[in-house]
Amino acid sequence: MTIEPPAFEHRRPLGPRDPGDAWVVAPTGERYWGAFGAAGLLAYDRERGVLLQHRVTWSHHGDTWALPGGARHEGESACDGALREAQEEAGVPDGAVRPRLMSVLDLGYWSYSTLVGDVVEPFEPVISDPESHELAWVPVDEVDRRPLHPGFEDAWPRLRELLPVRPAVVVDAANVVGSVPDGWWRDRAGAAGRLIDRIGGLVGAGVPAHALGLPETTWFPHVTVVVEGQAKATQTSAPDLDIVRAAGSGDDTIAAEAARLVRSGRSVTVVTSDRGLAERARHGGAEVRGSRWLLDLLDLLE
Structure with a gap:
């Protein structure tokens, strides 16, 4: 899950800005990145495990591990948003991952969609923006041994149980x-x-x-x-x-x-x-x- 601090929007590269790159403020004051919600990809390789992103220090909950993901664009489906963000942040090639399920955390005023997909064409992830310390394939049994982003930590037990369901x-x-x-x-x-x-x-x-x-x-x-x-x-x-x-x-x-x-x-x-x-x-x-x-x-x- 991508929930970014206010400083994050000043660190993005200069260029065209999508209307989705904006904050949503909860009734209780929390801020969530993505005016149209956010989405991330859980790419699952049965041999290597799950593709995780080691988030940079300056990001919200920096130095934790989570899924590649970010704000959805205006009019963009959750599936397309998750695949686009994974490509932008981790170099996931077109067609390398086949969608299997979509899990949605819907807070009413903001949502985060996790696309679980099976790797059908093996690939090596590539850091392609300033948001990652590292990208790694992590065996399923070792995911919760790493310091996880709180949102992903909450979702991981449920998502892990679904990995064998095909x-x-x-x-x-x-x-x-x-x-x-x-x-x-x-x-x-x-x-x-x-x-x-x-x-x-x-x-x-x-x-x-x-x-x-x-x-x-x-x-x-x-x-x-x-x-x-x-x-x-x-x-x-x-x-x-x-x-x-x-x-x-x-x-x-x-x-x-x-x-x-x-x-x-x-x-x-x-x-x-x-x-x-x-x-x-x-x-x-x-x-x-x-x-x-x-x-x-x-x-x-x-």
């Missing part, structure tokens, strides 16, 4: 498409493609935690869409999800994909209203949601 969603595309009488039978590939494009938007926006039965605010699950029959010819531009084209039975492929993800440690939700497939999915360790569950999420997003 949700995944497997979608029975034929079942979802067939649940809406919109003429899909005339163009199954086109109908499947439209569904996949809609799901791609949901992947980017995230799924509300309550919809997955998980804590915190928003999750960005790994999504797999299984297509079969004529729908295998579908063309789509959705890059952030996996498309599995069933070679034979769609149900067999969905059950096998769900079981594989469960074995890999994922918390799996299968989307289907087919009773037989639902039973197979549950037997393999997955949760099941009906087609309407997904369609309602897509409608809400749009």
Whole structure:
């Protein structure tokens, strides 16, 4: 969490100033940096641990360790703000971290959003502004052995408990498409493609935690869409999800994909209203949601 002293704003490099670079004063007098709230990135590498920033002495709670982060820009999402700040402060490359969940501390008058993301392209952090003594990958078991920024110290136990939680969603595309009488039978590939494009938007926006039965605010699950029959010819531009084209039975492929993800440690939700497939999915360790569950999420997003 970034809560800066008044002196901080005089130490920033000269240049264009975003309206978000301003103070919010709480009713009790505390000052919080970020007129539109603030955001930070908890980049998690399963081999190396968590990327932490050793804050410079002159900063608020100087010489403590916390996450790269700072004030959000006007009109900027919390996810974009966290990734931008991590890039500016620690040189995190584009595409190196895949969002997994968003945790939000909302005080009503100010908020801090922590984006937890998995490192998918290993990188070495680079100090690129005057706000860091050091940047380091810290093993999870060693994080609380360091002097932590009070805000991060309060949040760390809860965030640490969530690191093993890796949700995944497997979608029975034929079942979802067939649940809406919109003429899909005339163009199954086109109908499947439209569904996949809609799901791609949901992947980017995230799924509300309550919809997955998980804590915190928003999750960005790994999504797999299984297509079969004529729908295998579908063309789509959705890059952030996996498309599995069933070679034979769609149900067999969905059950096998769900079981594989469960074995890999994922918390799996299968989307289907087919009773037989639902039973197979549950037997393999997955949760099941009906087609309407997904369609309602897509409608809400749009």
